[in-house]
Amino acid sequence: MPDPSDPIHPVPASDIAFTPAVKAAQAERGSRAMYARVEARGGFRTRITPDLVAFLGEMDTAYLATANATGQPYVQHRGGPKGFIRVVDEETLGFADFSGNRQYVTLGNLSENSKAFLFLMDYAHRRRIKIWGELRAVENDPDLVARLMPEDYGAMPERALLFRVRAWDINCPQHIPQKIDAPLVAAALKERDDRIAALEAEVAGLRARLDARG
Structure with missing residues (x-):
């Protein structure tokens, strides 16, 4: 097995998850080539970016x-x-x-x-x-x-x-349902309600002016 400290043949960072058993399962099911390309680039990221x-x-x-x-x-x-x-x-x-x-x-x-x-x-x-x-x-x-x-x-x-x-x-985002946190929903609803209230006040003002002219 390669030595992780070997600068010539380093172990890909993705080997932390892709053990020999996992790689065998990937090969059996047709995804090994795709993840081999990930490994060729060094695997997963290792530094906090x-x-x-x-x-x-x-x-x-x-x-x-x-x-x-x-x-x-x-x-x-x-x-x-x-x-x-x-x-x-x-x-x-x-x-x-x-x-x-x-x-x-x-x-x-x-x-x-x-x-x-x-x-x-x-x-x-x-x-x-x-x-x-x-x-x-x-x-x-x-x-x-x-x-x-x-x-x-x-x-x-x-x-x-x-x-x-x-x-x-x-x-990838596949199969992740989109859910919004309650505070974000509450803020969006408040913004909507404030806008509705402002529009209603504007309409009421326009009506009052029209009535005053009539």
């Missing part, structure tokens, strides 16, 4: 997947104000770990297996991003928590979580 930063800045929800030592998966919802997932450096994301139901499944999994996965869905624009990496919990670092804590957010942070990005990819 401005377009990923912009995407994260609009996200108020995410799904975080971990697994224990036996491979049993667990997916947990993470949410907060838009942009609650912060960029720490060119390969690290971070977010405050808010107090919740205190099951601590994710923390337990991380004590055995640091591999993690973030799934981010933008329903309004029908976009999704997948991020593979390693996650670690940072305890007793109030300065780091303060850096990651969203401003004026009422949740209680317990620790910081740092996600080292190994690879990330953008999916």
Whole structure:
């Protein structure tokens, strides 16, 4: 198997997802050539780019997947104000770990297996991003928590979580239903209602002037 550190024959970043078993399934079903072209370009992206930063800045929800030592998966919802997932450096994301139901499944999994996965869905624009990496919990670092804590957010942070990005990819919009967040809908409806009220007032004024002339 190629060595990831080999500058002549590097392993494509997409191999983090495209294992030999996955490649065999692709070959059997006719998509291997397409993804081989992705691999020839180096595979998935590995650095946090401005377009990923912009995407994260609009996200108020995410799904975080971990697994224990036996491979049993667990997916947990993470949410907060838009942009609650912060960029720490060119390969690290971070977010405050808010107090919740205190099951601590994710923390337990991380004590055995640091591999993690973030799934981010933008329903309004029908976009999704997948991020593979390693996650670690940072305890007793109030300065780091303060850096990651969203401003004026009422949740209680317990620790910081740092996600080292190994690879990330953008999916096509196929099969993503378009859904609009309630605040955006409310704002659009208010704008419509305000416009209707202004037009009704204008019509009433015109009628009053016509009546005055009659």
